[in-house]
Amino acid sequence: MKLETYPDREFMMLGLANVIAGQLADFLRREGKASLCVPGGTTPGPIFDTLSGVDLDWGNVAVFLNDERWVGEDSARSNTRLLRERLLKGKAAAARLVPLYAEAGQPEEALGALSEGIAPHLPISVLLLGMGADMHTASLFPGADRLEEALAADAPVLMALRAEAAGEPRITLTAPVLKGAMNIHVLITGAEKREALERAMGLSALEAPVRAVLDNATVHWAE
Numbered sequence: 582m583k584l585e586t587y588p589d590r591e592f593m594m595l596g597l598a599n600v601i602a603g604q605l606a607d608f609l610r611r612e613g614k615a616s617l618c619v620p621g622g623t624t625p626g627p628i629f630d631t632l633s634g635v636d637l638d639w640g641n642v643a644v645f646l647n648d649e650r651w652v653g654e655d656s657a658r659s660n661t662r663l664l665r666e667r668l669l670k671g672k673a674a675a676a677r678l679v680p681l682y683a684e685a686g687q688p689e690e691a692l693g694a695l696s697e698g699i700a701p702h703l704p705i706s707v708l709l710l711g712m713g714a715d716m717h718t719a720s721l722f723p724g725a726d727r728l729e730e731a732l733a734a735d736a737p738v739l740m741a742l743r744a745e746a747a748g749e750p751r752i753t754l755t756a757p758v759l760k761g762a763m764n765i766h767v768l769i770t771g772a773e774k775r776e777a778l779e780r781a782m783g784l785s786a787l788e789a790p791v792r793a794v795l796d797n798a799t800v801h802w803a804e
């Protein structure tokens with residue numbers, strides 16, 4: 582794991598947005614296409630704001646979430662809503678959103694179709710992950726009902742998971758898909774998450790799911 586610490590959050594968000602844009606530009610130059618996989622939650626909004634204004638060949642970039650809460654876009658908890666409001670606007674409006682949500686009562690009903698949408702965009706070119714203070718990343722929560730299966734090397738692309746701390750049912754990319762990304766960035770802020778990260782380094786992925794991706798990741802932290 583590589584740890585980058587920044588003097589403040591604003592500096593970090595701008596710096597990391599530029600790194601991500603540069604990595605996407607490299608993929609676009611070399612392969613004519615790229616995939617960008619991003620978290621929801623409360624942390625990444627400022628990165629999305631910057632990225633949305635970057636001059637890139639967004640029409641050849643597939644954008645999708647690490648995970649989604651099983652709620653419609655009318656909910657303030659919808660990660661898809663965050664993406665539409667903060668990333669897929671301005672220049673980045675031309676990017677292709679690959680959905681992690683469909684109108685269905687339970688995520689299991691939509692898993693097949695959603696997985697088929699994601700599969701052609703793997704391996705992920707640039708992966709940005711968040712982390713909760715409980716050491717979850719994507720929707721791989723400690724204590725989740727099917728965490729062990731989602732961490733396994735032969736896990737499918739997407740799984741539905743439930744955990745008490747998660748609130749609603751979740752759909753998430755699994756550990757092998759996340760670990761297989763070509764560039765992995767983990768974005769964390771504040772003292773509590775920094776302590777959680779240090780704790781995670783001494784735990785197993787079952788105890789601290791973020792552990793599953795840390796070996797190949799650059800972690801970006803600011804107070």
Ligand SMILES: O=C1O[C@H](COP(=O)(O)O)[C@@H](O)[C@H](O)[C@H]1O
Pocket residue numbers: 619620621622623624625647648649650660710711712713714718719720
């Ligand atoms: O529930 C989620 O939580 C994590 C962390 O969110 P944050 O609000 O602490 O930044 C996020 O990475 C994930 O995508 C989201 O669904």
